Structure formats: C-alpha cells, structure tokens
Amino acid sequence: MEYKEESRLCIVIIPKTQKVKRIVIPDWLPKFILGLTMTIAFLLVFSYSKITAFTNSLQVENLDKNSTKYILEEELANLEIISKEKDKIISKLEANVVDTQEKIDEVDNIFMDVERLQKQLEKKAGITTASRSNSIGRRTDLETLETDESLEALKEILDEKEQELEKFIVEIDNRFKYLESVPNLWPAQGRLTSRYGNRKNPFGRGTRFHKGIDIANSYGTSIKAAGSGTVTFSGTRSGYGRVVIIKHNSEYETLYAHNSQNLVKIGDKVEKGQAIAKMGSTGRSTGCHLHFEIHKNGKTINPLTVLNK
C-alpha cells in the first residue's frame, strides 16, 4: 500500500502480527528501476541478438570450414587419383625402360654375333675394316638414361652400326670380287708336261724361254677361266693358234693357247671356272695340250706361284 507525498513515495508494509512498517523512497526511484530494468532488458535482448548473430556466424564459419574441408578432401581424393595415375605412368615408363634395356641387350647380342662373323670374314678375305668397338652395352650406359634418351641413343647406335655394316659389306664384296678375279684356278685337268722358264727348244736347237706352263689331256678337254674377268682377245695368233686372253683386274691377265675351239668372244664377262675353250693343238704345237700364261703388270710370271697348290 502506498500513498503519495509531494516528492516521495511511501511504501507501507503491514504484516499480520507485527507493527506496520513504512518505507519512504524518493519518487524517481521507481522510474529509475523501471529505466534500469528496461535498459537491462534491452541490453539483454541486444546481447542475445548479438550472441545469436555471433553464434550464427560461428556456425557459418564452421560450415565454411566444413565445406572447405569437404573441398580439400575432394581435392585430396583427386590428388590421390592423379598420384595413382602418375604411379601407373611411372611404372609403365619403368616397364618401358626394362623393355628398352632388354631390346638393347638383344641388339647387343646380335651385334656381337655380327662382329664375330665380320672378324671371321675379314680373316678369310684378308682385310681389316674400320674399328668396330661400338657395341651398345660397352659404349653407352643406357640404364642411367631416361627412356626417351635411351631410345634415342639406341636409334643412333643402330644407325651407326647400319652404316658401318653397309661399309663393311661393300669392302668385303670388293674383296670377294678381287679374290674371284685372281687367276688361281687350274685352267684344265691333265698332266703338267712343261714348266715356266728356260727349256730345251722342242722345235730346234738350244734353249728357249717358256713363258707359261703346258697341261696335256685329250682333244676337246674343257678349258676354264682361271679367274673372273673380261675377254680381251679371242682369235688366232701366230705360234699360239687359237687363243683366248682374259683381263682379270688391274694386275692380272691370262692366256690360253693351241685351242681346238674358242667358246667366248672379245668383251665377254667370264666367271672363274667358266668354260672358255676346248683343248687342241692349233699353232706351233707338238701335241694336244693347253699352253697357259699368267701376266702380272704386263710381264709373264711363273703360273705355279699363283695357281692353287
């Protein structure tokens, strides 16, 4: 219960058993309390909204963090996929390297076989070609190279080897051609009846220089080219009767005389062992035989020094 004085408020509390109590308060106090209450209420509301906003922002931030995390996880997954792909590619490349190395080893083995053959051929042909130390394995340590590089290096070596072999083939071919042209094949079967050099003149007195060898056999026995070459003469010459002359190379010429028949003509290319005439006794001859001469650099030499033993 209360009553109002001029500028004061008087609050009277009347308990049931005790004396009435009277509290006098200034009249601004309720207004102040109300104001304070309202202020507090306002502050509370304001704070709440602030807190809510902050909480919301925290939640948003959290969401952001979550989404960022999600994105990161996604990216990580992508990276893992890429990494796996990379691993695949790397293992593929490594497989290629192994593959390449196997090919290199294979090629190297072939090269070693080729070199062995090359050496055998050189020995047989009596020639030496340019040094061939370019075996792949020995020259290039391809294991230390990248696949592309080793493939390039392999290609380069293969090209080099190819050129080298081509050169060798040309050299060996030339050598074989030369060996084929050397007149070392016996031109006829038969008995050696007269040797090269001074001998008693079969047609008169004294001695006469015999410029070749005589091989005797039956009439018509096949006469063969002692080496490959070109026929430079096929006809009749005084004393020689029917005669064939073959030029073999820059060094050697051979002459086949007293033939009953010539089987080749001037300009013919002949192989070693090819039949070129038939044995007879034409010209200045004492019986059926072949008179055979070898000329080296324009001069007669002893055929027995060239003919196969």
Ligand SMILES: [Zn+2]
């Ligand atoms: Zn003779």
